[in-house]
Amino acid sequence: MLYGRERERAAVDALLDGARGGRSGVLVLRGEPGIGKTALLEHAVATAGDGVRVIRAAGVEYEAELAFAGLSQLLAPGLDRLEALPGPQRRSLEGAFGLGETTGGADRLLAGLATLGLLAELAVDQPLLCVVDDVQWLDPPSLDALLIAARRLQAEGVALLLAARDAAAGAEVLPLAGLPELRLTGLAETDAVRLLADRVGGALPGPARRRLLAEAAGNPLALVELPWAEADCASGGLALTSRLLMAFHGQVTDLPPATQTLLLVAAAEENGELDIVLAAAAVLGVDAGALAPAEHVRLITVSAERRLVFRHPLLRAAVLQRAPLQQRLAVHRAIGEVLEDGDRRTWHLALAATAPDADLADALELTAQRAEARGAHGGAAAAYERAAGLTPDRDGATRRLVLAAEAATEEGKLAQAEALADRAGARTDSVFAHALLDQVRAVAHFWRGAYPAAYRLLLDAAATEIEPAYAARMLLQAFHAAWYVGEEPVATVLDRLAALPLGPEEPLAPLARDLPAAVLPALGRPAAGPVPDVRTTAEAARKAGAESPVDLVQLCGAALVLGRDHETLELAADLIAEARAKGRVGVLPTLQFFLAEAELFHGRHRDAEVTAAEGYALARDTGQHQWTSQLAGMLACLAALGGADERCAELAADALVSGSSASAAGEPWAQWALALLDLGRGRAAAAADRLHTLTTGPYRHHIGATRAVADLVEAAVRLGSPERAAEPYERFARWAAAAGTPWAEAVRLRCQALLGPDELAESAYRSALDLHEGTQRPFEQARTALLYGEWLRRERRRTDARPHLSAALETFERLGAAPWAERARAELTATGTAAAPAAPAGALTVLTPQELQIARLAAQGLTNRDIAAQLFLSPRTVGHHLYKAYPKLGIASRTELVALF
16 A cells, blocks of 8 residues: 555556557656655556556666576566567577577677567557566666667557666766656655554554654655664664664564575575575575465565565665675575576576686686677676686686676776776786786776877787787777877877788778778878778678678778768668668667768758667667767757757757767767858858867867868858968868869869959859769759859849859758758849749658658558668557658558658
8 A cells, every 4th residue: 555655656657548548658766765666666566457468577686797687587478479579689689588599799789679679569469567676786788778678668558667776875876867757755744654553553652653753754664664673763873774774684583593594595596586495495404384484474475476575675685684604605505506507507606606616717707708799798797707706827817807807898887897907907917918908998988088098098009019900909999089189199090000910811901901091191191002992991891701880880981081972871871781680789870970971961961860860869779978979969960951040059069968078079060060050040250260160170180070161161251251261271172182072172162262362263163063063962062053143143243143043042942951042042032033932841841850761661661560670669669650640741541652752
């Protein structure tokens, strides 16, 4: 029975009502121990009714890290639906749960999307209530998967209810940002009095009752448990959680010794499996009859699934806390002896070990390798670290500490990774080991945004006496870090990369050879060799054994750096298709960023928006902060081009959130976006200020900064200060010459026409327009036509100006570039010719990016299930978006979509 909690019950009821109506929803219950989170979960289960399917799980505080243990518990009722999932998603869960083979390079993010798919499948026949208690104790892979699914739930009919304890002072806050939260506070005084009266009646004297009400501060568990521990009622110096633990200690102490032993086994066995607990207890000389006293006082119950469930998680903690170390070791040993061979058995035996054990260390390393194959790098780090502690020889222990540090880095546990690296480094003089440890430290620095430190560590590590193949991988990482430091560091890394003595059989040899050749000319440096077609390089790398698409990502960026956007357009599209087919979710936002850049530069603004919007959502939902920032900045640029002022400002602000004290990765794009907004709205001074900083500062070599030089030239000339653009223009001219593409030279000529001398302007404009023909860059061509038309009008050649202004207006309207269309319309009117009314927007412009993407795939004949598999959504969500799109398009069926594309 719940006392009070009207507001909380209403929130839970609304969540359930939404699921019954086909809408999905998430709610996180937060609060201190004993505040009533579990009771509210039980209320939700009780009120769901027979028409709602319920699945549930609970996190368990445990000394080992068993990857996907929590998720396995939650999704066990749905394993018969695995066959309905797309192949990569099905295999990810089969591998996570030990139901199938796992392979190296597993994408841990795919498990989250597979979780979404399985929850959607479980909700096909009836609404689904998914209840997870003590989320703060879920193993990290399970938590990651659950949160990815939670952030992508839309129209499946799933109600996801999570309960999480408040973090202790100084502890890390559970990463549930972005999910709706409801914080539970103490009961109102009248409800607290009623609860206490119902539980203890008149058994508690008046003064003690008043003291308890005051000290409990409305905490229901305190009101229920503390009255039976009279000595504890006077212990006001202790925190409430500590007093509750003491109260539970007292209740356990009153039980027979055999029952206390059985409770300790149940507390140490992470799954609560009755058969395992009883078998382990038997090893310790305790039979099943010892369970009865604990059941009698309701400390523990046996569920319908034959699991032992403690009355409250604090009770489990109290049982473990009060047991002497030797007794806990004996319990872990007993559990390990009765478990079948596997990771759980290995972990319990490892927790029981008190001396080095080579065989056990070897078994634990295999456990770590299996965890890595499932993408559970946090579990792998814990297993490697424990294996190191059990390894008799010093070198073997050091090697395992290095592996633990690398795994912790992959998991994003940066502080743990650095601590492990320091421990390992203090134990060895191996040059190779120290290089690997510096790589670990560098990755930690990179993800914190400390790019100079990451760059220097990687550069120095690659310069040590290590094999060229390892040095190549370190230098490729250093290239990424150097990109955010400056031109000189980028050139230094590329020079080192080009000089590596890699044999042709090395998987990274094609990248080490061709990346410098593609990028150095863009920096005004001599080419390291013939400038390659990156598609040819990618194919060579694949044949040499490079991991595709992960190892090939940087080739997409390299082509953009030198203005060969058409190569990126094709390569990125191919790699995205490959990543989808393989389930490589982690690399998709990076690839989508590069593809969206290429689409933007080709004037395909709507395509770029669709691509970037999907990448942005995926990066946000999977916690990839760098790409969330980059893609937000790009979407801000697209909003600026479309004249969506508020949307641009909102996305730019999002891009500038770095998640650390360093600069945000998307800062150059955000600044370009805000400058484009100013330029489009005629605020030349503000635009020139932003663009001058962008094109002369540390990011001047970035792709967006290079392309923004033409905007700076226009803003500076409109402001009457062309000299502000002189140096960036000279650099851009050198870049255009190195790029050797017609479109780049056309833009350079446009800049030259603006900067003067005036007598050469017309020939420059005409040459630029000639070069634009056939380049498939309508936006740039229209901007040149607009500027030429403006120049002609100022020269009083109105008749000559009109066709150029009309052509520019038509293109801007077709692209949805509202600010530029308004400017072209005003210029055309100034020539004495009234501009034609704006053409009605195309039917597809009314769709959101996600609706457009889904409608496009549906028009190609894909089923909802096919579309869902490709976009990592549920089939019901796909159907929901199509249902919303049809009325907007004025159609009634799927077959009518074909005519619109």
